[in-house]
Amino acid sequence: MTAIGNHSRPVSAFLGAAPERFREWIMSRQVHLIVFCATAIVIGAGSYGLAVGIWRGPWQALYTGIKLPLAILLTTLGNGLLNGMLAPLLGLNVTFRQSLAVVLMSFAVAAMVLGALSPVALFIVWNTPPLTAGTTSSSPEYGLLQLALAGFVALAGVIGNVRLMPLLRLWTGSAAVARNVLLAWLAGNLFLGSQICWVLRPFIWDARRPVEFIGPDPFQGSFFETIFNAGSRLVFS
Amino acid sequence: MNDQNPLPPVSAQLPPPIPPVLPAGQPRRLGDDPSERLAIPNVVVAIEAILRQPRRVMFQLRQPGAGHLIAMMLSLSVVCSLIYGVVVGTFSGGVQLWAAPVKIASGLMISALICLPSLYIFTCLSGSRARLVEIFGLLAGLLMLMTILLIGFAPVAWIFSQSTESLPWMGTLHLAFWFIATIFGLRFLEAGFSNSEARSRAGLNTWVVIFLLVAVQMTTALRPILGTADTILPTGKKFFLAHWGACLSAENNAPASRSRN
Secondary structure, eight states: OOOGGGOSSHHHHHHHOOHHHHHHHHHHOHHHHHHHHHHHHHHHHHHHHHHHHTTTOHHHHHHHHHHHHHHHHHHHHHTHHHHHHHHHHHTOOOOHHHHHHHHHHHHHHHHHHHHHHHHHHHHHHHHSOOOOTTOOTTOHHHHHHHHHHHHHHHHHHHHHHHHHHHHHHHHHSOHHHHHHHHHHHHHHHHHHHHHHHHHTOOSSOOTTSOSOSSOSOTTSSOHHHHHHHHHHHHHHO | OOOOSOOOOHHHHSOOOOOOSSOSSSOOOTTSSGGGGSOOOSHHHHHHHHHHOHHHHHHHTTSTTHHHHHHHHHHHHHHHHHHHHHHHHTTTOTTHHHHHHHHHHHHHHHHHHHHHHHHHHHHHHTTOOOOHHHHHHHHHHHHHHHHHHHHHHHHHHHHHHHHOOOHHHHHHHHHHHHHHHHHHHHHHHHHHHHTTTOSOSHHHHHHHHHHHHHHHHHHHHTOOSSSOOSSSSOSSOOOHHHHHHHHHHHHHHSOSOOOOO
């Protein structure tokens, strides 16, 4: 068995690994695996962030390139304890470190997909009409950019979780337990991840503010409240 | 590729699969598995056991000297609920930083104490042969598992506490976390109950409804837990549905304020 870091082509070895190999890595070489996954997240999600932020300018590209991996790592750490508790309660006997490694691995796959899609994202950004004084948050070009870039993130997330499912099924020996664990982790990570992204906003552009790392009111409101209020306005107005 | 880092076979390092909490068909007897007979000497082992080997906790509750384990589980429940209470208190700050933890911990313990007699009677009516101390231990296990899980939710709760000013939103979020944690706690209780030779689950199911109602009413009886008020404890009496309704309508009339019950 070879640790992931010792492979001559670690990315292809990681992405092409069978569930049995993933389990071997998690059981034996956690430090190597965690370092590799964290690096993949920083590079993959970081390059996608750069491509997204460049629409506004180089500083926004740098900030988004830092914030996107940061959001993923904070979500993994913030939910680490909860995910580690939920796994055995739902029938998957893993330690906290192992559950952290499994979740990190799933995010690493998603980040690699994002990294691979960053040239495409850059192409979309390049083809989008540039930001002008007349651009507003309801401008079609901004909406299209948001939609396309969010679509890529969703696609990468789906692929990351699809890769995780066979590993969980192998580990538990039960498709139902694997599905429950995956759904519980997914729900928790989506819930916290959405709010962390909300705190770290803006990722693309804030029409009212100059370029800055985090907006002036990071802890003002929540992602879900905003969605709920917007939905309420749509329904009741 | 050559194997550069020889390691023992993975199968030797794999932890044993977790047996289902509620086994289908004929249930195994507690203690059939030798690992279930291992003592639970300290808090760390107790946490590990309730998460990974709940049957070990159930077996130990039937042994002489189970009082030590019960005391340990109750103490841990108090500590965990105090910690989660601090997170709840950060929403309003000030007095609530100490009042919310005290109210949550005491509310949880009082709710359990109020419901213990009915749990014992209902389990007896169901034909269970569990002794009162075992039932008390299962209830302590429920509280411990519930509060440990609340600690797991604490980072998420904290980030939302800092982000929103909406009292109903935070109240709903804490209730959702409490509800999820309670479901896992009740699963533990039901698993313990299924090993007590009970003929029917109707009694336990009835008790679950009573326990949930008592717990949510306790949040109203000890209000404010999340927001603020002139007095630490309420001056009037309210049913929890009326209280929640009042909070929602107050939010709609004057949004973005924490200065309400």
